[in-house]
Amino acid sequence: MSNLYKKAVHNMCKVTLLHRYRISTALSGLNIYRGQPEILEYLTEHGGCSQRELADFLGVTPASIATSLKRMSKAGFIERTPDEADRRINRMRLTEKGEATRKAGKAECDKIDKLMFSGFSDDEISVFSDMLSRIGKNLSLDGITEKEVIEMIKKGDDKND
DSSP, X not given: OOHHHHHHHHHHHHHHHHHHHHHHHHHHTTTOOTTHHHHHHHHHHSTTEEHHHHHHXXXXXXXXXXXXXXXXXXXXXXXXXXXXXXXXXXXXXXXXXXXHHHHHHHHHHHHHHHHHTTTOOHHHHHHHHHHHHHHHHHHTXXXXXXXXXXXHHXXXXXXXX
């Protein structure tokens, strides 16, 4: 591997770690964990959805988000009510506390994203986004899907909880 590749990969990994750290730090003050803001956002638009519908949207299995949903329910961010037609299915909705937390979490994430791209023009950000998309396609050539990668990462994260 050329030094040019090594430097680019190193920088990309470093940025990913720094972004993850900043997001985790910002969200910890709100008592939400990485990954949960996406759940809160989805429930804003799709209140009353099932765990399966949520999992399909996130590209994971229902079992892989069970811990997050249990945590969020215990924290008072979501409420689960049994489906009237099928008691095996729970319907999820944001609570007022969940909506307030969603807004605060979104504001924190937006601040970090704005900081991350400060000094870049819209054109530069667009080109960068296109490059990342191409890198993603190059890495997916062996047939692995984004959903499979997310599942593998999630399983690793669950071991660390």
